[in-house]
Amino acid sequence: MTRRKGTASPERLTTVVVLRLYVAGGAPNSMQAIANLEAICAEYLKDGHRLEVVDILDNPRRAMAEGVLVTPSLTKLSPLPAAQVVGNLSDKKRVLQALGLKPHGK
Amino acid sequence: MGALERRAIAAGEIDAVIDYGSANVIVFPAARRALRDTAKRASAAERKATLETPERNAILAALPRAEYRRLLPALEQVMLESGDVLCEAGAPIRHVYFPVDCVVCLLTKIDSQQTVATGLVGYEGMVGLPLALGVRASSVRAVVQVAGTALRIPATRFSNEFQRGLQLQNQLYRYAQVKLDLARQTAACIASHRIEQRLACWLLMFDDRAMSQEILLTQEQLANDLNVRRESVTATSVVLCSRGLIGHSRGRISILDRKGLETVSCDCYRPIEIAEAARRFR
Numbered sequence: 501m502t503r504r505k506g507t508a509s510p511e512r513l514t515t516v517v518v519l520r521l522y523v524a525g526g527a528p529n530s531m532q533a534i535a536n537l538e539a540i541c542a543e544y545l546k547d548g549h550r551l552e553v554v555d556i557l558d559n560p561r562r563a564m565a566e567g568v569l570v571t572p573s574l575t576k577l578s579p580l581p582a583a584q585v586v587g588n589l590s591d592k593k594r595v596l597q598a599l600g601l602k603p604h605g606k
Numbered sequence: 607m608g609a610l611e612r613r614a615i616a617a618g619e620i621d622a623v624i625d626y627g628s629a630n631v632i633v634f635p636a637a638r639r640a641l642r643d644t645a646k647r648a649s650a651a652e653r654k655a656t657l658e659t660p661e662r663n664a665i666l667a668a669l670p671r672a673e674y675r676r677l678l679p680a681l682e683q684v685m686l687e688s689g690d691v692l693c694e695a696g697a698p699i700r701h702v703y704f705p706v707d708c709v710v711c712l713l714t715k716i717d718s719q720q721t722v723a724t725g726l727v728g729y730e731g732m733v734g735l736p737l738a739l740g741v742r743a744s745s746v747r748a749v750v751q752v753a754g755t756a757l758r759i760p761a762t763r764f765s766n767e768f769q770r771g772l773q774l775q776n777q778l779y780r781y782a783q784v785k786l787d788l789a790r791q792t793a794a795c796i797a798s799h800r801i802e803q804r805l806a807c808w809l810l811m812f813d814d815r816a817m818s819q820e821i822l823l824t825q826e827q828l829a830n831d832l833n834v835r836r837e838s839v840t841a842t843s844v845v846l847c848s849r850g851l852i853g854h855s856r857g858r859i860s861i862l863d864r865k866g867l868e869t870v871s872c873d874c875y876r877p878i879e880i881a882e883a884a885r886r887f888r
Contacts, residue, residue, distance in 0.1 A: 526644045527621035527637035560624055560631050570611050570620045586610050587619035 517549040517599060518578040524571045525557045529588040533572035536589035544601050574598070663704040663757060664730045665777050673771045680763040686710075686756055688822065692733050692748040699744050701758040702734035707817040708754030711831055712746040721747060722796060722833035723808070724789050728815025730878045731781060737761055738768055738778040751827060752816050788876060795874035801834050805842050806871035808832060809852065813861050814878045820860040846870070 521537055523530035534553060541549050556563045556571050566575065569586075576583040576599055583598040596603055607623075614620050621637035624630075633641065666674060686692075686708045693699050695715050703710065710733050712725035724746065727733050733748045733756075742761070759767075768774055795804060808831060812821050825843065829836040843859075846852045851867045853860040861867060868875065 524622035524631065524633055524637060525641050527633065528640045529619050529621045529637065556622065556624060556631050557633075560629055563624055564626060564629060568624065569607055570614065570623045572619075572621065584610070587614035587617065590619070 515548070515579050517545055517576065519549060519551045519599075520566075520575045520577060521551065521553045522556050522563050522568045522571045522573045522575075523553055525555055527571075530572045532588040532590065533574065536592070537574060537595070540589070540592060540595055540599075544596070544599070576600075662706040662729060663732075665732050665774075665781065666704055666757065668773070668777050669771070670773050673767075673773050676771070677759065677767055677774075680759045680767070681757045682759070684756055684758050686750045686753060688750055688753045690750040692750065693744040693746075695745060695747045696743055698742050699734045699737055699761050701760055702732060702737060702764040703748075704732050704757045704759075705729055705815075706755040706757065708750055708756055709752035709812060709815045710748050710756075711751045712748055713831075714746050716833065720833055721830065723831035724792050725785060726808075726811050726815060728878075729817070730815065731785070732778070734761065734764070735778065735782055735785060737765055738775070739782060751831075752812075752818075752822060754817070791874045791876065795872060796833075799872040799874065801832065801838050802842050802845065802870060803872035803874075804832055805839065806846065806851075806867050807875040809859065809861060810864070810867055810871055810875050810877075813864070820858045822857060823859055824857045 519537070519541075521533060523533060537551065541551060554562060556568070563571075563573075568575070572586070572588060574585045574589060574595070579600070583600070585595055585598045589595050593603060611620070611623075615623075618636075620634065622631050622633045625632055666677070669677070681704075684703075686703075692701070692703055692710060695713075705728050707729065710727045711723050712727065712733075713721035714724040715721050727748075734744070736742070736744055768778070795807065799807075805828065808828070809821070812823070825836055825839045828843075829839045832839070843852065843854050846867070847854050849866065849870075851861070851863045851870065853862050
């Protein structure tokens with residue numbers, strides 16, 4: 501694998517990325533969001549992340565407390581700045597951007 | 607709602623929105639359908655799980671795990687109602703039934719009008735035994751008398767599995783012998799014993815197989831089973847009731863004094879061998 505000089509390699513990230521994904525039970529977009537996010541985490545963050553999945557059908561007030569309007573909805577809590585992506589996370593570029601990561605090979 | 611959310615909704619990527627006014631989650635129709643289907647699948651999985659634990663039918667419970675697992679994909683759980691005919695005398699057997707909490711009566715034809723009960727099958731047994739002995743047609747009419755659940759398997763599939771399963775063969779040969787003995791005993795009983803004795807014996811056998819305290823049987827059914835006049839059943843029931851042995855109201859019979867009923871019954875009464883059942887249930 502070739503890496504561009506001067507780009508922070510995601511494999512060498514020392515900070516842990518803390519993520520929270522809000523889903524609606526086993527609804528299709530929610531399931532897809534979980535799968536997409538897990539794939540991205542496995543590829544880019546390896547062990548350097550913590551992911552919590554919150555089901556709003558069980559816990560709507562918690563989502564409200566954090567200003568979530570729709571599901572699926574992904575929030576990056578740490579490192580700052582916080583970021584949010586809504587939808588089934590099939591747009592990998594947008595997810596990486598929100599996570600502050602650069603796509604491989606670019 | 608921001609542009610981000612609106613765009614995602616338009617793209618069909620959203621399952622639900624939160625209504626902050628009522629603190630309710632509004633699930634979109636497509637997601638709701640999918641959730642409902644998932645719930646259905648989960649209940650199907652639950653049903654499958656009940657099939658995974660066969661201890662509610664003694665024959666299936668006695669099979670080694672590997673043999674049971676081989677049967678499992680072909681087993682179907684069915685709800686049977688009182689009066690359902692599982693097979694007709696002389697007709698090919700289409701399914702083999704393993705009762706769980708229903709009771710099936712085996713009726714032997716006497717003439718075009720009359721039948722008499724010559725066997726009773728509950729959780730301890732199986733309906734469709736002739737298949738295990740290489741006969742494809744039933745010699746009796748099998749009628750459900752106490753509604754409940756059973757596991758069934760198509761006849762051809764059963765025959766195939768029977769050829770392969772040594773333990774299943776052992777179980778069913780032993781069961782066939784028990785049934786044969788019981789049929790012989792019943793024949794002797796019908797020829798020799800008074801209706802009071804026969805009714806007591808029949809009720810005890812029912813009670814052994816029915817899972818509930820009360821047995822749902824009309825006097826009409828009892829008269830058909832024993833091939834006696836209905837009036838005789840009524841009169842006998844009244845006697846047994848007056849002696850405090852059974853309770854009877856609106857087609858429900860409850861046994862109040864088992865020991866007492868056993869003393870009235872003829873010696874033809876054969877309990878389901880408790881030791882045998884226990885060994886089967888392991």
